[in-house]
Amino acid sequence: MQKHVTQKTVLALAIASLFSGVSHAQEAVATDPAASTATVVVTGTRVANRTALDTAAPVDIISADTLKNVGSTEMNQALSMALPSLNFPKPAITDGTDTIRPATLRGMAPDQTLVLVNSKRRHASSLVNVNGSIGRGSAAVDMNTIPTAIVQSVEVLRDGAAAQYGSDAISGVVNLRLRTNRTGGEASVTYGLRETEYDLWNSAAPAGGTWTAPESRKRTDGETATVSLWKGLAWGEDGYVTIAAEYRDQKRTERSGYDMRQQYPLVGTAFDPRENTINRFNAWYGDPEMEQATLFANAGKNLGGGVKVYGWASYQDRQARSGGFFRPAQDARNILSIYPDGFLPIIAPTVTDYSATGGVTWTLGDWDMDASLGYGKNKMEYDIQNTLNRSIGPTSKTEFYAGGYSYDQLVANLTGVRSVPVGAFTSPLNVAVGMEARREGYQLFAGEPDSYRYGGVVLPNGTPAAPGAQVFPGFRPANEVDAHRNAIGAFVDLEANITPELLASVAVRGERYSDFGNSLAGKFSARYDFSKAFALRGAVQNGFRAPSPQQQNFTATSTNFINGVPFEITTFKPGDPVAVALGAKPLEAEKSVNASLGAVMRFDPFSITIDAYRIDIEERIILSENLTQANVRNYIASQGFIGVGGGRFFINGVDTTTKGVDVVVSWPMSLDGAGKLDFTVAGNFTDTKVTKTPVTAQLSSLPAPAPVLFDRLNVLSLEKGQPSSKISANVAWRLGQWGATFRATRYGKVLSPGTTPALDFWMDARTVVDLEGRFAVTPKLSLAVGADNVFDQYPETQPPALNTTGNTPFANYAPFGRSGRYLYVRANYGF
Structure with a gap:
């Protein structure tokens, strides 16, 4: 508790300091969303003064106003609402993934999108997603560590760019451009909550039971308060220091089903009377508690003589609490003397994230030079609460420190850009060359002994009790890792207008990694303007994604439900002898080939862009099946792993082909005396096919049959686990002091796959409507009221066969979550 008080005090002092000396501050100037297509972009091109509709690849620009005028203050959620090509599902009961949720671009994996801040590589989170969610097996950048208040705009390159930016840029690039204000500022207070009702599956109690599930349930929860501000300060005559602070307090949402299971041991041959009085809404299935x-x-500042220094720094502390699966009183994993009514284990991570980047630009002859050095670190530690170590017995503690992990990245860049006149070309040839050196580190550290040790208790059926803290056994000393790797790369990027109509660019990049070898990527793109109203653009490239240190080194044990049955599953490192015996091999880089073709049509002020793409990936890195067959369990037990019911590991070997089309229609219009409308319709249509899976020959270490490393559930997760289409219509209206936003987003059908066709669960298409109204009380003070998911849409409720515990009435694959209607108010004050 003292830690929280201290952090709040520090933040309060920082916020107070921002308000000092603002009496002469100017009012902040809002960005005009309608002007976004004329905004100069820096992502995907190194040519100055290139606008969004003039590029050779599709680039979306999301303004600060767009990020501000939504109910959610999460960066990932705000981007998902603005971009049909970006999805942000919200899984629950997935351990650390409840706290750090990944986003996906064009239906690809979260770690196949590169995230930049001011065009510099952002460090990834230390978490690798290993449970049943979209992004399983990935370790992605946590964009929610970046407050929306510090962001001037976001540029999203919907095209592969490994040759330009390096590893991870297979599906595209997200570049967050920070504010550079010398004056002005804005404070914002947002408060919202969930006001919702959802249906329940009405199933029968066990024979002789009298409890009955209600048909529906009303909830008011998820209260969320966010206080944020940014302030621009002058640094000398032309320098700037822009500071932003944000505090967010989020209460949990709970969307559990009615647990129809028998909770207590029988009293003779009859049910315990408490069966009829216990609260059977016993799960935390929803958004976690969070305080951050x-x-x-x-x-930045000009030093004179063409020299400029720049830099940015960030710090975030996040405290979260989310639930595991409820253990009924009669569960063999419970101890009645500790929890006579059963228990709900709580996973309580603490995430600390910080970064600092500094650089200098200068002129060297005809070259514009840029040198920078950046460092970032993400650390995640776990406390497991309201739990026990069953193997210790009645003397077990109920709260454990389970250890955790961290990832850090040190990056040095040197880039030079110049223009070279070429007589045959219409424009000078823009030449960019550069190099990047990167050092990555990954640490995994153990928890306290009681969080992982086996205490010696044997269950009545003769099997050893599961060791460690229930729901999340602590990391063991044998799991500890302190690994590092180095990578160095160099690139050349050329771009020019060969004729007034033809723009062409080519890029080549080579990289060398200390742990797996070399990689070479190239890209050719072109654009031909047939007229001012019509242009074609396209690109062909190959790319790569290096295996992350998280994928190479993570190991842990956690509870997974497979077809309604709980298993303690251990994730083994690819180099662990157990994993090798089951078919693991050293990880190699993913390899991709991207091709795209698009059209740009401009009929001022109306514009349409249509871009088709194909992404082929070979040797995709995936997390294997949960291998739980008897021969695997027996082998794992023979290696000394007590109570483990299965294993898994990372492996190359999956090939996929993704095809799709992005369409964006923009139409700003004036309604004369009725104000101004900015109208946008956008859609993403994506289809992914798995064309190859890893095959393991019969292993000498195991009796037959050989384990199937990637079966139908994981294949279908890649192919059907995200919506095949996402279409949004956005209308922003302004008239004097009034403003409003209307947004309707249609999510296509999604499959929550099972291990057999009988267990497949399809969720039909749903349309989610959001509304917000705004009023400027004074030139500086504005108020807003809004509702996300106005009509309280939910995905279909899973049948009892897929929700055997009652804890999970909705599938984790639901693309817009399952929290229901969100009502909010917001006040903004500019100064």
Whole structure:
């Protein structure tokens, strides 16, 4: 508790300091969303003054106003609402993934999108997603560590760019451009909650039972308060220091089903009377409790003589609590003397994230030079609460420190850009060359002994009790890792207008990694303007994604439900002897080939862009099946792993082909005396096919049959686990002091796959409508009221065969979550 108080005090002092000396501050100027297509972009091109509709690849620009005028203050959620090509599902009961949720671009994996801040690589989170969610097996950047208040705009390159930016840029690039204000500022207070009702599956109690599930349930929860501000400060005559702070307090949402299971041991041959009085809504299935404080600063200054220094730094502390699966009183994993009514284990991570980047630009002859050095670190530690170590017995503690992991990244860049006149070309040839050196580190550290040890208790059926803290056994000393790797790369990027109509660019990049070898990527793109109203653009490239240190080194044991049956599953490192015996091999880089073709049509002010793409990936890195067959369990037990019911590991070997089309229609219009409308319709249509899976020959270490490393459930997760289409219509209206936003988003059908066709669960298409109204009380003060998911849409309720515990009435694959209607108010004050 003292830690929380201290952090709040520090943040409060920082916020107070921002308000000092603002009496002469100017009012902040809002960005005009309608002007976004004329905004100069820096992502996907190194040519100055290139606008969004003039590029050779599709680039979306999301303004600060777009990020501000939504109910959610999460960066990932705000981007998902603005971009049909970006999805942000919200899984629950998935351990650390409840706290750090990944986003996906064009239906690809979260770690196949590169995230930049001011065009510099952002560090990834230390979490690798290993449970039943979209993004299983990935370790992605946590964009929610960046407050929306510090962001001037977001540029999303919907095209592969490994040759330009390096590893991870297979599906595209997200570049967050920070504010550079010398004056002005804005404070914002947002408060919202969930006001909702959802249906339940009405199933029968066990024979002789009298309890009955209600048909529906009303909930008011998820209260969320966010206080944020940014302030621009002058640094000398032309320098700037822009500071942002944010504090967010989120209460949990709970969307559990009615647990129809028998909770207590029988009293003779009859049910315990408490069966009829216990609260059977016993799960935390929904958004977690979360409290986080964030500070971010961006600065720059001209030193004279063409030299400019720049830099930014960030810090975030996040405290979260989310639930595991409920253990009924009679569960063999319970101890009645500790929890006579059963228990719900709580996973309580603490995430600390910080970064600092500094650089200098200068002129060297005809070259514009840029050198920078950046460092970032993400650390995640776990406390497991309201639980026990069954193997210790009645003397077990109920709260454990389970250890955790961290990832850090040190990046140095040197880039030079110049223009070279070429007589045959219409424009000078823009030449960019550069190099990047990167050092990555991954640490995994053990928890306290009681969080993982086997205490010696044997269950009545003669089997050893599961060791460690229930729901999340602590990391063991044998799991500890302190690994590092180095990578160095160099690139050349050329771009020019060969004729007034033809723009062409080519890029080549080579990288060398200390742990797996070399990689070479190339890209050719072109654009031909037939007229001012019509242009074609396209690109062909190959790319790569290096295996992350998280995928190479993570190991842990956690509870997974497979077809309604709980298993303690251990994730083994690919180099672990157990994993090798089951078919693991050293990880190699993923390899991709991207092709795209698009059209740009402009009929001022109306514009349409249509871009088709194909992404082929070979040797995709995946997390294997949960291998739980008897021969695997027996082998794992023979290696000394007590109570483990299965294993899994990372492996190359999956090939996929993704095809799709992005369409964006933009139409700003004036309604004369009725104000101004900015109308946008956008859609993403994606289809992914798995064309190859890893095959393991019969292993000498195991009796037949050989384990199937990637079966139908994981194949279908890649192919059907995200919506095949997402279409949004956005209308922003302004008239004097009034403003409003209307947004309707249609999510296509999604499959929550099972291990057999009988267990497949399809969720039909749903349309989610959001509304917000705004009023400027004064030139500086504005108020807003809104509702996300106005009509309280939910995905279909899973039948009892897929929800055997009652804890999970909705599938984790639901693309817009399952929290229901969100009502909010917001006040903004500019100064």
